Amino acid sequence: QDAIDRKEKRSETFKAAVHGLETDTPALKTEELGRRAPQWVRDNLVTMCMRCREPFNAITRRRHHCRACGYVVCARCSDYRAELQYDGKRLNRVCQECYVFLTGHTVLEDREGRHKGILEKGAAEVSSRSLLCSSLQLLDKNGKGGTRGWFVIPQDDPLVLYIYAAPQDVRAHTSIPLLGYQVRDMAQSESRHLFQLAQSRQVFTFVADTEELKRRWMRAMARSAAGITHPEEEEEGADP
Numbered sequence: 001q002d003a004i005d006r007k008e009k010r011s012e013t014f015k016a017a018v019h020g021l022e023t024d025t026p027a028l029k030t031e032e033l034g035r036r037a038p039q040w041v042r043d044n045l046v047t048m049c050m051r052c053r054e055p056f057n058a059i060t061r062r063r064h065h066c067r068a069c070g071y072v073v074c075a076r077c078s079d080y081r082a083e084l085q086y087d088g089k090r091l092n093r094v095c096q097e098c099y100v101f102l103t104g105h106t107v108l109e110d111r112e113g114r115h116k117g118i119l120e121k122g123a124a125e126v127s128s129r130s131l132l133c134s135s136l137q138l139l140d141k142n143g144k145g146g147t148r149g150w151f152v153i154p155q156d157d158p159l160v161l162y163i164y165a166a167p168q169d170v171r172a173h174t175s176i177p178l179l180g181y182q183v184r185d186m187a188q189s190e191s192r193h194l195f196q197l198a199q200s201r202q203v204f205t206f207v208a209d210t211e212e213l214k215r216r217w218m219r220a221m222a223r224s225a226a227g228i229t230h231p232e233e234e235e236e237g238a239d240p
Helices: 002-016 096-103 123-127 211-225 231-236
Strands: 080-084 090-094 130-139 146-154 160-164 174-177 182-185 193-199 202-208
Touching (some): 080 096, 090 096, 123 130, 123 146, 130 211, 182 211, 193 211, 202 211
Antiparallel strands (some): 080 090, 130 202, 146 160, 160 174, 193 202
C-alpha cells in the first residue's frame, strides 16, 4: 500500500508538470516544503541550474530535481539530503536552500549574497508581469540559421527586450534596448513570419510562429522603440 501511495503521488506530480510552456509551475509555499510533493519544473524548460545559474551540459553538469521545491538544479547544488514528510520522512535529494530550511543546518558556501544583475531576473517571474512574451527565433547575420528562445518585454522595464534560452531559466543571456529602433515588416518567406529591428548598422531578424504573433510583437516593439511605456499613452497621443 505504501508503494502504491508513493506511485500515485509521483504520478500526480508528473501530470501537473506537463502543462504548456506559457504556464508557470506553481511554487510551494515555504511552510509546505517537505510536507507536500512539489510540481517538478520540466527539464526542457531550463538550460541552466535554477540555483547557481551555471549552464547545463551532458557531461559535467547534469540536471537533477530537488524533491522539496521541484527546481531543476545541478549536482553540486543538489548534493544534500533531507527527510521529507510527504515521503514517509525518507532522505531525499534536495537543493541547498531547501536543505537549510528543512534541517536548520548552515552551509559554509554562500552563492546568494551578491546582488542580482539586470540579466538575472527569472524568466517565469518576468513573464508573469510582461507586456508580451512568447517563443521566437532570432536569425543569425546571414539569415540561414538562428537561435530559438523565450522573448520578454517586462512591464517594469518596457523599453528592453530580454532573451532567455528557455521559459523557466533564471537568467537571461541577452537584452536589447529597444528605444530608437525601427521595426520593419518583411515578406513571408518559406512559411516563415519575418520582421526586423534596425538601428544604424545593427539589424536583428526575428521569426514568429504565426502572422498574428508577428503583428503583436511588431506593435509591442514599435511602442517600446518610441518610448511608449503604457498602451494608454499611445491612445492619448493619437490624432483624433
